[in-house]
Amino acid sequence: MQQTKEQYNTGTATAKQPSHEADQSKTQRLRDKKVGDLMVNKRRLVEVPYTATLAHTMNALVANKVLAVPVAAPPGQWIGAGGSMIVEADKQTGTVRKHYIGLATMLDILAHIAGTEDQLMDEGVNDGFDLDQKMSVPVSTIIGQCLEGLSLWTLNPNTSIVDCMEVFSKGIHRALVPVDSHMDNVAGVELVESASSYRMLTQMDVLKFLKEHASSGSELDGILSRTVSDLGVVTERVFAITDRTKVIDAIKCMRIALLNAVPIVRSSDADNEEDHKQLVNGFGREVIGTFSATDLRGCHFATLKTWLPMSALDYTETVFANPLLASIASNTAGPTSRELVVCQSDTPLGQVIDKVVTKQVHRVWVVDQQGLLKGLISLTDIIRVTRFAIVAEPNP
Incomplete structure (x- = not known):
């Protein structure tokens, strides 16, 4: 997320203030910033359906240069990661369209390829290793092979940067941020969320934001x-x-x-x-x-x-x-x-x-x-x- 420092200015007074006051306005009160401030210009969520093959999922990771993608399934048929109920619903009617059941990561796919069989090393170097078969299974079958795939969370846009950082400081690498949330008054991390769409926020996004925010006179x-x-x-x-x-x-x-x-x-x-x-x-x-x-x-x-x-x-x-x-x-x-x-x-x-x-x-x-x-x-x-x-x- 590459943004100019001007995008973090408050109001329109920057152009009229003395330079030292402009700098102060630009950098002051990092603790008062919200998750929504990090989501400016974030692209649409990259996801795959639960029926997608591992080959398709790997192609999606490569094409979009991401390390993990949420897996979407029909509502009411799956238990979400960690018991979560994170759904996408129609903005006007509230009708649930899909349920995010977990994350698929590159490491999940690689772990599936490697397998656990003792004979895999032999299979890996001869014709007995059926890679096409391994990569043709649905992505829903590998969710949870690695712990990160079960870590599906949402962060409300109203959550403070400080609270967001507390979540990420506990080893959670990414979270979905709802757009037009049905729970606008809730701030914090949630396992239940309904929104018309989502964006992905990662630890890297937070560090990019901090790097942009760091300047003379800031809290950092x-x-x-x-x-x-x-x-x-x-x-x-x-x-x-x-x-x-x-x-x-x-x-x-x-x-x-x-x-x-x-x-x-x-x-x-x-x-x-x-x-x-x-x-x-x-x-x-x-x-x-x-x-x-x-x-x-x-x-x-x-x-x-x-x-x-x-x-x-x-x-x-x-x-x-x-x-x-x-x-x-x-x-x-x-x-x-x-x-x-x-x-x-x-x-x-x-x-x-x-x-x-x-x-x-x-x-x-x-x-x-x-x-x-x-x-x-x-x-x-x-x-x-x-x-x-x-x-x-x-x-x-």
């Missing part, structure tokens, strides 16, 4: 200049894969650990017994790459058999040779192959937020001067500490 001044170590935003326990881990094993590990991305560390020459099919403790290891579910967007189904038995490191080094993937990376300002998005423990939080938004990544690896892994910073962690700083700011 104090926290953005502090180091990530000082703020306690670094998680030191990091699970990783090695440079010998195959793509299919990496996907299995990510599914079990509910991870969307893992760092790739150099394998230990001294430890010949290191199990490259399992996650390893990445702390203090040399980081040489990142393997993420988002890296797999755009892979044509015909090539899946080729890359499943590849090492994850080889895959990340060759994936952007594919013109389609190179185009995706260029359009989303994402990192190129082998580019590591890292920081150090003394990096200011503001610089980390800038890296996250500019590179469109959902985590930053923390390394020392030698490039050894010391931890990670997630979007959840950033939102958590930023919210705390806003709440702690004294009222004028």
Whole structure:
């Protein structure tokens, strides 16, 4: 969501005020902003019907450059994710048209491809692996393979940014925001909602908003200049894969650990017994790459058999040779192959937020001067500490 700072100005007095008052009007009272302020120019919701195949769903993710899509079903026939009742209803009559029953993510699809069968590695490299069959099942059958698919929430446009950040600080990555809600007087997160249409709000949208809002004199001044170590935003326990881990094993590990991305560390020459099919403790290891579910967007189904038995490191080094993937990376300002998005423990939080938004990544690896892994910073962690700083700011 790219917006100019002028879109956040209040009223029409900006052009008449002195510049310092204009800046104050533009940046003051972040805590008074609402979720609706983040939804300006948000595009229509990308969704798939419950009958869509996984192949169709993956195509929708790739074509729209999104990481998750809501799954819509006829009303009254399904139990929604987490028992939710989030429906789309006709604006005039209130007649319910569809019920959103969960989310389908790229990791859900990859976890389904990887499967749980012991013989999958053999199937992945010979003609016994029936990829067409795996990708022809309805998307409704894979909802919940990964926990995120069951996390379907709504946030009312009247919810404050601070309350929105509290929700996202608990590990919820995205929420539906109703347009023309039938519950306009409700503020907060809801499992029951009826609206004529929805938009999707993500953790990344919040950080983009904060980046746009940050300027001299804002409530964020104090926290953005502090180091990530000082703020306690670094998680030191990091699970990783090695440079010998195959793509299919990496996907299995990510599914079990509910991870969307893992760092790739150099394998230990001294430890010949290191199990490259399992996650390893990445702390203090040399980081040489990142393997993420988002890296797999755009892979044509015909090539899946080729890359499943590849090492994850080889895959990340060759994936952007594919013109389609190179185009995706260029359009989303994402990192190129082998580019590591890292920081150090003394990096200011503001610089980390800038890296996250500019590179469109959902985590930053923390390394020392030698490039050894010391931890990670997630979007959840950033939102958590930023919210705390806003709440702690004294009222004028």
